[in-house]
Amino acid sequence: MSLPRRSTRPRPKSREELAPEMSPEALFAMLSAPDKASQRAAVERMVEAAKAGDPRYAEALSHALSSPDFRVRWAGAYGLALLGDAHGAGVLCEALSSPDADLRWAAAAMLARLALRRETAKVEVLKLARAVLEPVGCRMALHSLRYMGARGEEILSVVEDATRSPSKLVRLAALSLLGALNDSSDRAAALAIGLVNSDPDSGVRRAAAAALGPIGNRSPAAIETLSRAAVHRSDPALARAAQRSLRRLGYHGNASN
Secondary structure, X not given: OOOOOOOOOOOOOOHHHOOOOOOHHHHHHHOOOOOHHHHHXXXXXXXXXXXXXXXXXXXXXXXXXXXXOHHHHHHHHHHHHHOOOHHHHHHHHHHOOOOOHHHHHHHHHHHHHHHOOXXXXXXXXXHHHOOOOOHHHHHHHHHHHHHOOOOOHHHHHHHHHHOOOOOHXXXXXXXXXXXXXXXXXHHHHHHHHHHHHHXXXXXXXXXXXXXXHHHOOOOHHHHHHHHHHOOOOOOHHHHHHHHHHHHHOOXXXXXXX
16 A cells, blocks of 8 residues: 655745744745745735834835736735735735635725725725726725725715626625615615615615615615515515514514504
């Protein structure tokens, strides 16, 4: 019986396994590592060194932004964001459209964190959230706005545009953000009401009914829409979502209460 062959692929290095005094050049070279763990370890070590007061490591991260390799640009932008530097915000926004889902969600979370401290980062996120013809990036930018707790008239306008997107995933992201705006206005409610009543996708209709609960609008239009949906026999999931929203709004099985 022969023993299984050991993999010849190098094992990813953790931050603790890196040499304690690796030069900026050595760590920079690791930014193009094929595995995420080694790349992340290099970024974290560079960030630690920069925070300790060595400017060479922050300069190396900035230099990474001009690399022709997107993975290196991403690593540089992520490291700079950890330092509170928004110069890589454009690269982080680029990552929102990445085919790599892990990268997209990491970028959305980091942009939210950065935008709370740097107006330039928020501007970049808003620009992409309005780009409804770029559905992947737009959807992730909407999630980033939700993560940062963005609210107000400008954000509601962004949501308004996104609910008209041909992409159902963008419309779903818009509803997720809409429910987190803490906006019980008739204008906000009308967006969800319109999708409950006329969206061609059943999942979007259900999400819109669910959003009316946290929106908190108790107008006749909202209650009537939910009451009709709550007895929808051909879509039990829609009915359940509407019933939950009615209960949240204080109507327990009888919208006339």
